[in-house]
Amino acid sequence: MSDSSLPARPDLDQLRRRAKELRDAVRRGDSAALARFATHHSTAEPDTVSLAAAQFVIAREMGFPSWPALKAAVDADAGARRRELAFLSASIEARAGRAAEILLTEPGIAECSVRAAAVLGDVGAVREALTQNPAVAVEVDDERGWPPLLYACYSHWHRLDPERGAGLVEVVRLLLAARASANTNDGGRPRLYSALRGAVESVKPEVTGLLLDAGAHPDLGQPVVEAISHGDHKSLGLLLSHGARITGTWALGAAVFHDDAVAMRLLLDTLTARGQDAAGAAGEQLVEAAATASLPLIDALLDAGADPRAAGEDGTSAVRSAVRAGHSETAARLTSRGAIDDATQVDRFLGACLRAESESARRLLAEHPGLPGRLTERDRAAIHQAAADRDTAALSLMLELGFGHDARDESGEAPLHTAAYQGNAQGVRLLLAVGAEVDARDTRFEATPLAFATVGSGEQDGEPGDWIATVRLLLEAGACRRDVWVTGKPPSREVAQLLKGYGIGPEQDGGGHHGDEEPGTAPSAVTDAPAPLGDDVLSEIARHIEAACRHTDLDLLASLLHPQVHWTGLCRSSAQVLDWYRLALADGTAPTIESLEVDRGAVILGLTLTRPNEGARPAPPHRLYQVFTVDGAQIVEIRGYPDRRSALTRDY
Structure with a gap:
């Protein structure tokens, strides 16, 4: 029997409920229910009809010989959907090996749906689907809320199989011709999924050109930065020629x-x-x-x-x-x-160390005996640069000359964190040998070197580095196995397999901190409600910040900013800060104020940010806490934090 009469998303529990309802209706003498039984199970006695008999009728109505056959078909359908989802995820997340494995076992997977055909660049399957129903070009799926265009744009199949590159370009052309929007996006902040950004991130300049020519906005989500990050000079040139911003x-x-x-x-x-x-x-x-x-x-x-x-x-x-x-x-x-x-002599000494010029470094020490005492914490943190270098000559020299294996950088990381994140196995081995603390936690994420290694393996997958050896070294040195599989920052596939071999997975590990409190946080820092504003200058500044945000009044905001206000990682002047806000507003970002409070010379503004989507399911609002540090009635520093706890502790 064919399973063609299965609904699009068959639910066995729902089918069981339908069977119970049918049984009860027959027992009540419902004429329609009795007619259904007469058609498919005429020998059943209405007064004593069983649930199994009702299930049999449901199965026969759907074209199956029995309830077990129907259940087997539903289970098979669910398994096929799971495999399709796994295939789609691997295809858009650049996990080429996993995607190829699934395609090898499911060579007809492109026939499952238009999104599977789109991600593969299967022009024939996409064209046939559009011919049968043009509306599929803009239909979003249940799982991600994506239409086929996003799957084609984010696909990495052209890297695994270069012959599919032309197919992906043609699929995009077909979908655009079928009225899919070149500006398709989910409106997410800070992570935006858009057709244009997908084309740039996956390095498909021909698709980038198609989208731009079809009217894609060259600034939405700052694809210029993505083009640079991925070394895609063709897409960069196309974006700039279509007016993409650089300033701001x-x-x-x-x-x-x-x-x-x-x-x-x-x-x-x-x-x-x-x-x-x-x-x-x-x-x-x-x-x-x-x-x-x-x-x-x-x-x-x-x-x-x-x-x-x-x-x-x-x-x-x-x-x-x-x-x-x-x-x-x-x-x-x-x-x-x-x-x-x-x-200075300190500068020259640090430079000699980082070039691993032992003779020059030792000569400077001999000529200037007081030089080590003149090194600041920032100077000593130069060892982090050596820890990132897979040639350990500089690291070895600096350790020998007295640089501490526990020297912290501005993010509170130890050299072992740096070496682990970079997959510098030789550096990790050297640092552990001189006594580096295997479970040291940084002050930004409260994470161990092992967590830095797992995150680094995923974020730098394909880059030079030996994360397998790095993770093994840390585990064999007794590293804590908790909180190393970080939510939203999974390890590479190879490192994930290694971790599972040690009994470490997202289920066992817990995927990082959850709940309102984290280690080292006083409960009051999380649970206390913001205190009401007073009549002091800081409270007055808070009210003006709130008004500027609520009414998007950049002139009012400008009046509060110090000319050299510093926005960590983004801006170094009031002009740059204002330009950043202008760009965000031009993107359609809409802020909603959730909370306002003052704390230790700073204003803390709790916000949710949204951005309009187009052609895809909208992303959820992005929660953000901005901390405005005030000095002399002017804002001198701005920092962003993901939650109130870290904003109050200034810990990120």
Whole structure:
């Protein structure tokens, strides 16, 4: 018998309830129920009809010979749906191995649904589905609330099987022609799922071009930053040519972070072509770049007009930044362009250590016996840079010269956290050998090095690093096995399998902290309701912040900001802060105030943020706590926190 009469989402419990209702109706003498029995089970006695007999009738009405056959079909349908969902998840999450395994065992999976066909780039199956019912182009599924377009845009099948790349492009073309919106998105904040962002994240520049030509907004979700993050220069060029913003975004910072000189030149050339201050923008990036980036990117900044004598907020020059990071070629390039070499002996000592130049470092120590005593906590935290380097020569030298294996950086991480996150197994082995605490917790996430390793394996999957060896080393050193499978930040597939071999999984581990309280948090910090505002200056500032947010009054907000207000990780001036808010409002972000309180010289604003969706199920509101630190009746710092507890403790 065929199971073609099964409903789209068969529910066995619901079918059982229908059978009970049918049995009871027959016993009451209901004529319609009796007629159904007469058709499918004429030998049953109405007065004593059993549940099994009613189930038999339900099964026969649906085209099955028996209730067990119906149940088997329902179970098979549920199993097929689970396999399809697993396949879709693996296909859009770049877990190519798992996706290939499922396709190998289910070669006809594209026939399950138009979304499965779309994620595979199966042009024939998608075209046939659209011919039969054009509305499927915009139908969203029950699980993610996605239409087929998002599955095609986020698909990574072109990487596993390059021949599918052309199919994915054609599928997108078909869906757009069937009236799927090029701006399809779920409105999520801070994580937006949109067709354009999916195309950029999965590096499909042909799809990026199709969407932009069809009217996709080039700024929604800042796909420019995603293009830089994924090294997709073709998509970056397309986005910029369609007017994507640079000013007020993290685009230049992303190019520095990823050491992408090609992207940097594209960005700066675009600023110049638009008549904007490319030289000033380049200068703002120079000090950070001198410490982290390669010479080609430094040249891109200098060629755009960056002042080689640029200094950071703390007065540290670009030359000093380069010297203390061990970038001697960068320092030489800056001085050749007119910068003054103002590096201190401490800077030169740190640079020699990070270059693993043992002779130079020891000579400086011999010439300046008091030098170790002049090292600040920030200086000593330079060992983290060495801990991230898989060549452990610098790390070994710094440990030998007295740098502590427990030196904390600005996020409260120990060097073992840094090495573990980077999958630097040799660095982990070295740090454990000199006594690094295997279960040390950072002050931002309250997480152990093992948790950093599992998260790093997932977030950097495919990047250089040996997370398998790193995790083994930590576990064999007795690392705590709790809170290492972090919710929302799963390990790579290989590390997940390794953890399960040790009996560690999301179920056993608990997936991180849950509930209102976390370790080290006083219950009152979570449960106390915000105190009412008073009549002091801080309370008055709080009321003005609330009014500015409620009415999106940027002029009012501007009146409260210090000119050099610092928004951690985002902005360094009031102009940048205001530009960030303008960009958020242009994205359609709508803030709703949930709470307002003052605490220790700061205003804490509890918000939910929403953004309009298009063509997909809307994402839930994003909860955020903004802490505005006030000094002299002006806001001098802004920080964002995910919950009230961390906002009150300033711990994130």
